[in-house]
Amino acid sequence: MPHSGAAAVETTTSNLSNSDLNFSIRRRASRAEADSENDDVSPVGDSNNIVNGGGDRKTVKDGGDGVAFKYVYRPSAPAHRRVKESPLSSDAIFKQSHAGLFNLCIVILVAVNSRLIIENLMKYGWLIRAGFWFSSRSLRDWPLLLCCLSLPVFPLAAYVVEKLAKWKHISEPVVVFLHFIITTTSVLYPVFVILRCDSAVLSGVTLMLFSCVVWLKLVSYAHTSHDMRSLAQSFEKGDASPSSLIEENNYDVNLKSLAYFMVAPTLCYQPSYPRTERVRKGWVARQLLKLIIFTGFMGFIIEQYINPIVRNSQHPLKGNLLYAVERILKLSVPNLYVWLCMFYCFFHLWLNILAELLRFGDREFYKDWWNAQTVEEYWRMWNMPVHKWMVRHLYFPCLRNGIPKGVAILIAFFVSAIFHELCIAVPCHIFKLWAFIGIMLQVPLVLITNYLLKKFQNSMVGNMIFWFIFSILGQPMCLLLYYHDVMNRKGRID
Structure with missing residues (x-):
């Protein structure tokens, strides 16, 4: 019995004249060759996928359209038709998706950190305690x-x-x-x-x-x-x-x-706000579950990693410089995880949960600050409720009163620095102005990253400086400074 695909070809051929058949074959061949230039054809060995007359792929049985391959995939057909770059070359690397590599990084990150967690538990045991955070x-x-x-x-x-x-x-x-x-x-x-109560x-x-x-x-x-x-x-x-x-x-x-x-999850008052139609109870329950999980993970990192590193460190401005640098670098990775978890828990989960319960419509609580090209851009995208407040009630009122733009930006950083200092120094009962100095040092960093962006026309330079200053140097340094000052105040260490 003949193959069904061959029978189909034979039947189709018998219903067409020779001239019509030749025209159909040439038409298919030309379209398949044109499509091959766009890298949309299948490999030669895949005879199940061929180009249909409309330019779309069509799956048929072997032999169903085998006549087309006779005229398209010939040894004399050119395999190289235009200039192309390698996918990882500097000219093409940002023009395509890297989702697979991103997934690989996630898999490696999970594997490496899982090993570190297991190693830490085997070496030090379970270190979760109330201690400093919940006395x-x-x-x-x-x-x-x-x-x-x-x-x-x-x-x-x-x-x-x-x-x-x-x-x-x-x-x-x-x-x-x-x-x-x-x-x-x-x-x-x-x-x-x-200040009157010696509270936690x-x-x-x-x-x-x-x-x-x-x-x-x-x-x-x-x-x-x-x-x-x-x-x-x-x-x-x-x-x-x-x-x-x-x-x-x-x-x-x-x-x-x-x-x-x-x-409401906003700092800018207006008589009415955009509202959603209803409260999604199932969505709220899922977000609450995520909030519990990530909060627990954040507490685990703090107690299991950060607290032992901090307790076994010295004051970063006293003693051996290399030792202080080593402690800061060792602290930077778990501190970064806690910072990212804190951002996700508060700005994404909690504010969205609150907005959903109140049917608050505008949920732009942050932008893609992780892509910030300059430090100034980071501060504009990191905390949108505060940024909108600053623009509305501080920055533009300063401009309307004739204050230069640079001075208005300096005033905004000054106000932010005061509140950062209040939120940290007052509960710690110490006033060393570390948080205030850290925020005010952002002003020269704004100028430096803006200059580098204009000079090199490369967004990665300022972005790398931002990640280094915030994640590797700034936050671990600030944490060590306040911890040792608090412990010195309480007389627990020399």
Whole structure:
């Protein structure tokens, strides 16, 4: 019995004239050759895939279209038709996907780190403890808990001030003064409580972060309300024409809007926000599970790796320089893992969970900061809620008041440095200004990386400097400095 594919060819041939058959073969051959120039044809040995008349591949049985191969894949057909670069050459390496190599790096990373974890457990055993992070007095930090629970008093006070301002019971200078008192007290009050109580460091850091968030939100609320009030008054007097800005942000003192703003994952106040239609409960449950897993992994790295390295180190600015460098380099890898886990847990998981529960629509909490070409670009993409606050309530107000751009950027870094110092120095009960100096040193790094980007026209130079300064040098150095200063204050080490 003849092969079904051969029978199909024979039947097709019998229904066509010789001229039609030759035309069909030449047409297929020309299209297959053209397609071979684009590297879209199958290897010669693969006789199951041939080019169809429409340019698409079509799978047929062996012999079904074997006539086409007779005229296409000949020894005399040229195998090299145009100039091409090797995939890993400098001219072609960034023009194609490297997903396979990326997967290989992940596999190697998992394998290597798994071996290191097993080796660490075999050598040192299970080192998880409460110790420095959760001491026995953590459960007795009730003054800090009460302070945290009393923070909503300050937004309520700001609401009362705005309500009085709307009713025109107080003048604008009085409104500004009262908001200044409220916002300043919202930060100084937690600082006073922490300094009076010898609390656990983690408890103090948590309270300071909450108080700083409240301060930023209250400043945005007061500044935005003042601006909307000014626009409304100008419109009433006829000094300004109606605009979409006035229509969208109609001045109204609403306690519900303020309450939503205080819990929403944003630092910039506005009367209404883009909202999603519903809460995805299954999605929230999955994100919560990820948050628990990555938080546990972060705690494991801290207790099993970072704490032993830090305890067995010396003050980085005292003693042997080479030894200090070795400790910093050894600390850099686990510190980098913790930093990346912290970013993923807070900026991606927690803020998205909060946004989903509140149906908050704008979830651009970060951009691709890992591709930052300069240090300035990193700070613009790393923390979008703070960046938007800085641009809206600090940077552009400085420019509108005639302050040069460079000075405005310096002021933004100065404010950021103050809050970084408060969040670390106050819970540690030491004021060595390490965090403040570390943030202010970003200013010359901004100038250096901007210069290198313009000079070499290469995004990788600034990106590598950013990773080295933040991951290899800056954060491990800061961690060692604060740890040893805290331990020296408590008299635990010499």
